[in-house]
Amino acid sequence: MKNRILRVLVCGAAGRMGLAVRRGIEAGGAFAYAGGVDARPAEGVSAAGELAVLLAGADVVVDFSAPGPACSFAAACVKARKPFVTGTTGFSRPGLAALKRAARRIPVFFSPNMSPAVNLTFALAALAARRLEGFDVHVSEVHHKAKKDAPSGTALRYADFIAAARAGQRPAVTSARAGDIIGEHTVLYAGPHERVELTHRAHSREVFAAGALRAAAWTAGQKPGFYDYFDLLDLRGLLPRP
Numbered sequence: 001m002k003n004r005i006l007r008v009l010v011c012g013a014a015g016r017m018g019l020a021v022r023r024g025i026e027a028g029g030a031f032a033y034a035g036g037v038d039a040r041p042a043e044g045v046s047a048a049g050e051l052a053v054l055l056a057g058a059d060v061v062v063d064f065s066a067p068g069p070a071c072s073f074a075a076a077c078v079k080a081r082k083p084f085v086t087g088t089t090g091f092s093r094p095g096l097a098a099l100k101r102a103a104r105r106i107p108v109f110f111s112p113n114m115s116p117a118v119n120l121t122f123a124l125a126a127l128a129a130r131r132l133e134g135f136d137v138h139v140s141e142v143h144h145k146a147k148k149d150a151p152s153g154t155a156l157r158y159a160d161f162i163a164a165a166r167a168g169q170r171p172a173v174t175s176a177r178a179g180d181i182i183g184e185h186t187v188l189y190a191g192p193h194e195r196v197e198l199t200h201r202a203h204s205r206e207v208f209a210a211g212a213l214r215a216a217a218w219t220a221g222q223k224p225g226f227y228d229y230f231d232l233l234d235l236r237g238l239l240p241r242p
Contacts, residue, residue, distance in 0.1 A: 006216065008032065009058035010064075011070070014040050014045045015064060015065070017064035017212075020205040030217065062086075068095075083108075083109070083216070084106060085212060089154075109216075114209075114212040124198060125162055126161040126162060126164060128196060132196065140174045141175050142178060143182075143184075155185055159171055185200050
């Protein structure tokens with residue numbers, strides 16, 4: 001895949017993130033738009049029922065849709081033997097189980113936040129939680145008022161890593177929805193006489209689109225399996241994972 005243009009099919013192509021991924025494809029020379037599907041067809045975007053036809057001309061699928069459709073798209077990718085990358089959030093346990101079943105047949109990359117920097121801070125958050133014994137830990141997140149799931153998948157991921165570093169003890173998580181805030185996450189460690197705050201702020205959705213395309217290029221060269229940014233960034237074994 002390194003010596004050729006990667007043909008990317010986008011699921012949820014008419015949504016905010018889908019449009020950002022399409023802009024990312026058009027902006028660089030390493031990718032080509034193989035088409036898109038969405039519940040709301042538009043110019044350059046087909047209905048979801050056209051996915052099977054479009055898959056024939058794609059090398060990898062990038063999904064930013066919704067949990068239910070994403071599971072259906074992953075199942076279609078299994079039939080077509082196409083790698084599947086999803087940044088969709090809000091999956092239920094059965095939904096995640098369905099993705100992991102698909103990963104037995106194809107490479108599946110799942111990350112509720114496609115920013116490489118955010119994924120690195122998951123490791124930093126767990127390390128701090130382990131080393132700052134006696135500190136209270138709290139996770140907070142703020143997103144735009146149109147975001148449906150709360151807490152965000154990213155906030156829950158912070159909580160998962162912190163719990164893994166603290167023998168299952170999960171931190172409190174709070175959420176706010178306001179204005180057009182792209183995304184902000186803070187992990188607060190409060191101890192006697194001092195506190196530490198680990199914060200990530202996204203300035204644009206382009207960072208997530210670029211991260212999704214980076215994940216697509218990486219996943220297209222992998223064997224079947226269930227992957228995330230800890231694999232891409234070679235962070236496995238650094239800390240306990242949830």
